[in-house]
Amino acid sequence: MSETASTHPRVPPRWFIRTAWVVHRGLYAITGGRFGLARPRPGKYGMLRLHTVGRRSGKPRVAILAYFEDGPxxxxxxxxxxxxxxxxxxxxxRAHPEASVDMPGGSRRVRAREAQGVERERLWAGWDAYEDGTSMDDYATLRAKRTPVIVLEPVAG
Incomplete structure (x- = not known):
């Protein structure tokens, strides 16, 4: 199945998604990090905290995101x-590729890049192992533009 599949999966309304993000960050903060991060497992992607630098403000930014691991x-x-x-x-x-992530078991410094070509297709397909039911190709039909797959490579130090 390609990213132009004809099935449109159901997703919650935007206001619900944004509220869930705020609640997730709040629970992480209130529990001192005891709630909010998880390792990936079959049928369920992991959750991490990504620390970036604002492209215009230069200020620290944090997001909690789904992830899986591909080697290191x-x-x-x-x-x-x-x-x-x-x-x-x-x-x-894209403006500042150096970042850090908090994951279950610790933090690490990383450098971001967008996967391309065969690597992108392999990693895109890899998401299906962490999603029960609907394929990533079906979700991709919700966006007119191609969804970037991001690789965070470890940085020494």
Whole structure:
């Protein structure tokens, strides 16, 4: 199945998605990080905190995102709740690719890049192992533009 599949999955309304993001960040803060991060497992992607630098403000920014691991790399999808614009965290990473992530078990420094070609297709297909039911190709039909797949590579130090 390609990213132009004809099935349109149902997603919650935008206001619900945005509220869920705010609540998730709040629960993480209130619990001192005991709630909010998780390792990926079959049928369920992991959750991490990404620390970026604002592309215009230069201020620290934090987002909680879904991920899976591909060897030493962390894989993200820049899909903004399947809304049309790219998420701010991806725009920040394009301007300042050095970042850090908090994951279960610790933090690490990373450098971001967008996967291309065969690598992108392999990693895109890899998301289906963490999603029960609807395929990523079906979700991709919700956006007119191609959803970037982001690779966070470890940085020494």
């Amino acid at each position: 790399n962390v894989i993200l999808m820049a899909m903004n709740g399947w809304a049309e614009p790219h998420p701010a965290w991806w725009l920040n990473l």
